[in-house]
Amino acid sequence: xxxxxxxxxxxxxxxxxxxxxxxxxxxxxxxxxxxxxxxxxxxxxxxxxxxxxxxxxxxxxxxxxxxxxxxxxxxxxxxxxxxxxxxxxxxxxxxxxxxxxxxxxxxxxxxxxxxxxxxxxxxxxxxxxxxxxxxxxxxxxxxxxxxxxxxxxxxxxxxxxxxxxxxxxxxxxxxxxxxxxxxxxxxxxxxxxxxxxxxxxxxxxxxxxxxxxxxxxxxxxxxxxxxxxxxxxxxxxxxxxxxxxxxxxxxxxxxxxxxxxxxxxxxxxxxxxxxxxxxxxxxxxxxxxxxxxxxxxxxxxxxxxxxxxxxxxxxxxxxxxxxxxxxxxxxxxxxxxxxxxxxxxxxxxxxxxxxxxxxxxxxxxxxxxxxxxxxxxxxxxxxxxxxxxxx
Ligand SMILES: NC(=O)c1ccc[n+]([C@@H]2O[C@H](COP(=O)([O-])OP(=O)(O)OC[C@H]3O[C@@H](n4cnc5c(N)ncnc54)[C@H](O)[C@@H]3O)[C@@H](O)[C@H]2O)c1
Numbered sequence: 138x139x140x141x142x143x144x145x146x147x148x149x150x151x152x153x154x155x156x157x158x159x160x161x162x163x164x165x166x167x168x169x170x171x172x173x174x175x176x177x178x179x180x181x182x183x184x185x186x187x188x189x190x191x192x193x194x195x196x197x198x199x200x201x202x203x204x205x206x207x208x209x210x211x212x213x214x215x216x217x218x219x220x221x222x223x224x225x226x227x228x229x230x231x232x233x234x235x236x237x238x239x240x241x242x243x244x245x246x247x248x249x250x251x252x253x254x255x256x257x258x259x260x261x262x263x264x265x266x267x268x269x270x271x272x273x274x275x276x277x278x279x280x281x282x283x284x285x286x287x288x289x290x291x292x293x294x295x296x297x298x299x300x301x302x303x304x305x306x307x308x309x310x311x312x313x314x315x316x317x318x319x320x321x322x323x324x325x326x327x328x329x330x331x332x333x334x335x336x337x338x339x340x341x342x343x344x345x346x347x348x349x350x351x352x353x354x355x356x357x358x359x360x361x362x363x364x365x366x367x368x369x370x371x372x373x374x375x376x377x378x379x380x381x382x383x384x385x386x387x388x389x390x391x392x393x394x395x396x397x398x399x400x401x402x403x404x405x406x407x408x409x410x411x412x413x414x415x416x417x418x419x420x421x422x423x424x425x426x427x428x429x430x431x432x433x434x435x436x437x438x439x440x441x442x443x444x445x446x447x448x449x450x451x452x453x454x455x456x457x458x459x460x461x462x463x464x465x466x467x468x469x470x471x472x473x474x475x476x477x478x479x480x481x482x483x484x485x486x487x488x489x490x491x492x493x494x495x496x497x498x499x500x501x502x503x504x505x506x507x508x509x510x511x512x513x514x515x516x517x518x519x520x521x522x523x524x525x526x527x528x
Contacts, residue, residue, distance in 0.1 A: 140166045141461040144195045147207030148172040148181045154453045161521045162458035171195040196223040214239040221246045228255040228457045231316040233477035240481045244474045254474030258317045259456025261324040262509045263409025264433025278396030284376040286318045287389035292382035296441040298349035309360040310380035319480045321406035328502040329483045331369040336361035336491035339383025366487045410450030431515035458517045471506035
């Protein structure tokens with residue numbers, strides 16, 4: 138066997154980049170797709186020359202080896218568990234599940250069945266994440282003592298057509314965006330062992346300004362939109378971790394790390410490319426662009442962005458290709474269910490600490506994933522068919 142047959146469940150917003158990129162990675166073959174909204178599945182199926190079918194039929198198909206779960210977070214557990222019970226490997230969009238116990242049940246089920254469970258984010262495997270990891274492993278900044286992580290903006294209501302769920306329990310900047318930052322930090326520093334946090338709601342009401350049928354709709358905010366946390370890692374490193382949708386503008390880089398020998402700025406963990414900035418002790422910042430490395434070339438821009446915003450590297454499905462390669466070669470994969478479960482536990486602990494006013498200890502402690510070398514990453518990518526790359 139040199140190819141893993143993929144069935145995609147969930148054909149909404151994020152599915153476009155998955156369908157496009159799955160065709161561009163080695164070891165993956167698109168076989169079928171499903172969605173509760175059959176017309177959404179049919180549209181993707183027609184575009185990619187595959188079959189659209191009900192979820193149960195997709196899970197019953199003997200020729201499908203791996204299910205990619207791109208449904209909404211509330212459906213992640215049900216779809217992933219059903220796929221594992223049907224004997225399929227699973228790769229899920231983030232978060233692994235909404236609640237920690239369900240995430241643990243998925244990890245246990247996969248391990249008991251000898252199946253692979255993977256989960257986004259896989260951005261840390263992109264060119265920017267790999268460059269940062271190599272520099273850390275080579276000791277470029279020495280032992281990491283502390284750092285900062287910032288995701289701050291003014292929310293989602295100006296671009297998302299139906300942003301209500303972002304402001305209700307289960308939404309908020311932690312559950313939606315922290316997986317990218319936590320995945321990257323754990324990949325660089327190792328697991329988190331304790332968190333402490335405060336949170337608030339900056340604007341009790343939001344008004345949808347996106348150009349959509351919901352424009353003008355008022356949303357009552359019911360989940361914290363500013364969360365300030367302190368993370369203590371098992372290594373002893375301490376990181377200030379701020380996620381907010383209440384900020385109009387700021388000047389903080391996404392992630393800065395301070396080591397015994399120097400400092401490092403890690404590229405935006407929501408993307409696969411970017412530049413690492415490095416100083417040795419108190420020297421000047423040195424910029425090292427990952428744009429020339431495999432899976433670092435900018436290839437995508439959001440239709441929601443203003444014209445002056447730069448295009449970015451978006452190689453989503455890289456963790457999926459790594460998982461497929463691991464299935465084919467019997468090696469470990471990197472964006473694992475265990476890593477995603479740790480990220481999920483940390484996110485819930487942050488919210489729990491903010492609500493209760495006490496530090497919260499973290500029980501899970503996964504190993505850092507093995508580093509992905511540039512040559513291995515290059516081998517996974519065969520490139521987009523010409524028609525798709527021109528689109
Ligand atoms: N949209 C983005 O930019 C983005 C980026 C990164 C990650 N994600 C993640 O991807 C996932 C999907 O997000 P989205 O924006 O594509 O959402 P979406 O609402 O646009 O699409 C989700 C699709 O899943 C289908 N669905 C829901 N429950 C289902 C079920 N039980 N069985 C079959 N189909 C079901 C829905 O009908 C819908 O078409 C989320 O976990 C989100 O966090 C989204």
